[in-house]
Amino acid sequence: MTPTQEKYLLVIDKLSKDKKLVRNRQVADILEVKPSSVTEIMDRLVNQNMIQHISYQGVFLTSSGEEQVALLKERRLILSTFLTSYLGISRTEAPEIINELLQIHSSLFFERLKCYIEQETIESRIQYDKYFS
Structure with a gap:
């Protein structure tokens, strides 16, 4: 896992404290990056089973993602x-x-x-x- 991916997991964890789904835009705003960059990293995290993506709603940490955090x-x-x-x-x-x-x-x-x-x-x-x- 790259430092960037780790940073994204920590941000997703922070934003999802109320058991809400986290949108790419929220992550982009906090990390001050382009939404397209967020999408790329999110796809990698999905492939590593760290997060799960629900179309048009957002992402949340999987149990593997929670363990990593x-x-x-x-x-x-x-x-x-x-x-x-x-x-x-x-x-x-x-x-x-x-x-x-x-x-x-x-x-x-x-x-x-x-x-x-x-x-x-x-x-x-x-x-x-x-x-x-």
Whole structure:
């Protein structure tokens, strides 16, 4: 899946929170792209079974699309936490770096980074408890 396709899935997820069908025009407006570009990406997402299209009504995420969105959100959270809390990168600078790091598709990388963050959190709590006990 390309970064562009991932971005489209996140936009569709955001727009469909009320269980509404999402129209290409809505996506085009948010992403500031031409409707023809949206149609092209939407067709690819349909072919990958990430979204389902209902003619003249719009699209919605399939269960595969919802799983992909959940994975993307989790990875963004892991990267955001690591960059801001552990590397001291500001919240305004982090999104650009996150977008670059999301090109890493290794689940092992994200699993290990998540474990590292969780372990650091546990160790911080232990140190806190020792200090204040």
